[in-house]
Amino acid sequence: MSAAKPNPAPGGQIVPLRGLDERRSALSEISDEALLASCGVGDSAALGALFDRHHDAVYRLVSRLLRGEPAETDDLVQTTFLEAWKSAHTYGGRGSVKSFLFGIAANTARRHFRSTRRRRAAYADWPEPPRSGTPDEAAVRAQQVARLAAALDELPLDLRTAYVLCDLEDLPGVEAARVLGIRAGTLWRRLHDARRALRDAIEGGTR
Amino acid sequence: MSDESDPLRDLGKQLPYDRPDPARRDAVRSSLLVAASEGRRPGARSRWLLVGGGFAAGALAAAAIAMIVVRTPAPTAPAAREAVATIESSSAAELQRSTVTTPTGSDELVRVRSGTIRLAMPTVRTGDHVRLQTGDAEVEGSGAYEVVVAADALASVTVSTGTATVRLKGQQQAVFLAAGETWRPTVITAELEVPPAKPDVVATAAVDPASPTAASLSAASPSSSSSSSPSRVAASSSPSPTAASPSRTTVTPSSLPATRPRVVTPSSATTSPPQVVAPVEAATAPRPAVTAPIEPTPPVVTGTSPTESSFRAGYALLRDNKFAAAALELGKAADGAGPLAADARYFQAVALTKAGRAADAERALVQFIDRAATSVRRGRAVVMLARLLAARGDAASARAWFEDALRDADASVVAAARAGITALN
Numbered sequence: 181m182s183a184a185k186p187n188p189a190p191g192g193q194i195v196p197l198r199g200l201d202e203r204r205s206a207l208s209e210i211s212d213e214a215l216l217a218s219c220g221v222g223d224s225a226a227l228g229a230l231f232d233r234h235h236d237a238v239y240r241l242v243s244r245l246l247r248g249e250p251a252e253t254d255d256l257v258q259t260t261f262l263e264a265w266k267s268a269h270t271y272g273g274r275g276s277v278k279s280f281l282f283g284i285a286a287n288t289a290r291r292h293f294r295s296t297r298r299r300r301a302a303y304a305d306w307p308e309p310p311r312s313g314t315p316d317e318a319a320v321r322a323q324q325v326a327r328l329a330a331a332l333d334e335l336p337l338d339l340r341t342a343y344v345l346c347d348l349e350d351l352p353g354v355e356a357a358r359v360l361g362i363r364a365g366t367l368w369r370r371l372h373d374a375r376r377a378l379r380d381a382i383e384g385g386t387r
Numbered sequence: 388m389s390d391e392s393d394p395l396r397d398l399g400k401q402l403p404y405d406r407p408d409p410a411r412r413d414a415v416r417s418s419l420l421v422a423a424s425e426g427r428r429p430g431a432r433s434r435w436l437l438v439g440g441g442f443a444a445g446a447l448a449a450a451a452i453a454m455i456v457v458r459t460p461a462p463t464a465p466a467a468r469e470a471v472a473t474i475e476s477s478s479a480a481e482l483q484r485s486t487v488t489t490p491t492g493s494d495e496l497v498r499v500r501s502g503t504i505r506l507a508m509p510t511v512r513t514g515d516h517v518r519l520q521t522g523d524a525e526v527e528g529s530g531a532y533e534v535v536v537a538a539d540a541l542a543s544v545t546v547s548t549g550t551a552t553v554r555l556k557g558q559q560q561a562v563f564l565a566a567g568e569t570w571r572p573t574v575i576t577a578e579l580e581v582p583p584a585k586p587d588v589v590a591t592a593a594v595d596p597a598s599p600t601a602a603s604l605s606a607a608s609p610s611s612s613s614s615s616s617p618s619r620v621a622a623s624s625s626p627s628p629t630a631a632s633p634s635r636t637t638v639t640p641s642s643l644p645a646t647r648p649r650v651v652t653p654s655s656a657t658t659s660p661p662q663v664v665a666p667v668e669a670a671t672a673p674r675p676a677v678t679a680p681i682e683p684t685p686p687v688v689t690g691t692s693p694t695e696s697s698f699r700a701g702y703a704l705l706r707d708n709k710f711a712a713a714a715l716e717l718g719k720a721a722d723g724a725g726p727l728a729a730d731a732r733y734f735q736a737v738a739l740t741k742a743g744r745a746a747d748a749e750r751a752l753v754q755f756i757d758r759a760a761t762s763v764r765r766g767r768a769v770v771m772l773a774r775l776l777a778a779r780g781d782a783a784s785a786r787a788w789f790e791d792a793l794r795d796a797d798a799s800v801v802a803a804a805r806a807g808i809t810a811l812n
Contacts, residue, residue, distance in 0.1 A: 243405035
């Protein structure tokens with residue numbers, strides 16, 4: 181075949197490879213806040229880096245709030261990051277970027293929950309948790325986890341969100357209240373109610 | 388309240404959750420980036436968009452009606468517009484470029500069979516397309532990106548500015564890349580064992596044998612850490628020896644040694660099928676058994692120049708199995724001048740190989756081989772390169788490099804090369 185040999189580009193605009201390596205390296209070292217700020221000015225690479233960094237936590241949060249089908253969870257996670265991309269300019273630096281994402285994820289899940297209202301599957305089909313200790317202890321533990329999962333599913337979404345954010349994701353209460361747009365007192369009340377209901381469910385099952 | 392809730396918290400953290408597998412995650416990521424780039428730019432949305440949208444919809448409807456009512460005759464042989472993409476290619480690149488006019492604009496097709504191509508697109512007007520096509524894939528992007536093609540198969544796409552979409556034949560889902568991202572075909576390779584290195588460079592400054600630096604450097608053996616259990620390396624194709632060299636900043640073809648095997652030739656590119664993905668062959672082929680009869684000893688470095696400092700830091704990181712960081716530091720040292728810089732490139736390749744970045748390792752090895760044609764490490768670098776090529780299924784290139792290593796003065800290198808050729812057979 182005849183191979184065309186193009187002329188070298190005068191004043192080429194192509195970034196040399198070394199620059200790319202540095203950029204990738206810089207992306208891995210840049211702070212969450214800077215990544216979000218870059219999202220705010222349309223840098224999609226920053227969005228990709230933010231996704232790489234936080235997708236696991238967002239997946240965990242979404243799937244514990246709404247135990248849906250994998251495709252449903254994927255959609256909610258994607259919506260979360262897309263909302264973060266669109267509203268990056270609203271991030272005021274209060275709280276961490278992870279909290280910011282969690283707030284969006286929680287609100288996205290709430291909207292989705294209200295729009296679907298479909299019955300969740302029974303918790304019996306939750307995968308068995310990892311075992312530890314003696315077989316008896318492990319069996320008891322597994323039962324407790326299964327009971328907790330079932331009780332969590334029965335909780336109203338507001339209480340569930342408070343419990344998942346504060347107890348499972350270790351978000352400070354004040355920050356959780358802020359990202360949910362509620363007062364701190366309201367959050368503590370919900371958290372208290374959630375814990376009590378869950379504890380009752382677990383202890384009730386053991387009696 | 389917190390004391391009471393601690394057991395509950397511990398129990399809750401054992402709740403399983405839907406952790407996505409890599410394929411799902413990548414699909415969501417690609418879809419997210421596509422959605423983010425398709426007109427849904429961040430920023431405050433204005434209500435005027437609704438008004439503008441209404442007007443735009445009306446205008447579109449009017450235009451459509453006008454097109455239906457006043458149907459113009461088809462244009463007679465419109466002159467093809469000037470190509471909109473700026474292309475740089477390696478001297479060994481094999482490509483054809485054509486532009487046709489379409490009803491909506493122009494369609495520029497760059498057909499590449501081998502080599503490294505860099506495309507830069509200024510603003511592409513709506514309706515215009517610039518596509519890069521290989522035997523197995525098509526890439527379309529905006530901004531600037533670099534494509535490496537080996538044996539008519541897409542080996543890598545690296546986006547420097549803008550975005551690019553990679554469509555593979557036979558796969559419905561396209562891969563979306565943003566600036567700073569690289570795509571490579573994923574293949575599973577056999578374990579890669581790094582051959583040892585020999586002392587090459589000795590600094591002129593005095594050496595304190597008891598100094599931590601000297602001790603750590605002599606103890607640091609890239610191959611010693613390579614004796615781990617077989618690992619699955621997600622390797623990528625990479626620039627073939629001829630395709631990788633044309634970096635504007637490093638190597639020119641004229642500087643290559645005369646004995647350098649030319650593994651990707653135009654004829655082989657056109658007659659042999661794409662060999663980028665060959666997981667079965669790579670996984671089942673017996674791995675060349677390379678022993679390490681010579682304990683590797685790095686160059687003794689005692690100076691304080693930036694190159695020496697980076698080398699020392701990089702080597703220490705390599706010894707500590709911090710391969711990515713080591714590669715970064717050694718890369719800085721390799722950008723310097725002199726034999727130490729060449730050695731740094733070699734050890735950077737070792738670090739990159741350990742880090743599973745096969746394509747970058749290949750690139751570093753090619754640079755090392757080109758820069759240090761007389762280095763005693765050259766043979767080992769050649770064997771490493773051949774193994775990487777064999778691991779990703781490029782048997783022809785691997786064989787050429789193994790045969791090149793047969794001429795090395797080091798018996799262990801020759802033995803490794805023979806073993807490699809045997810494994811290929």
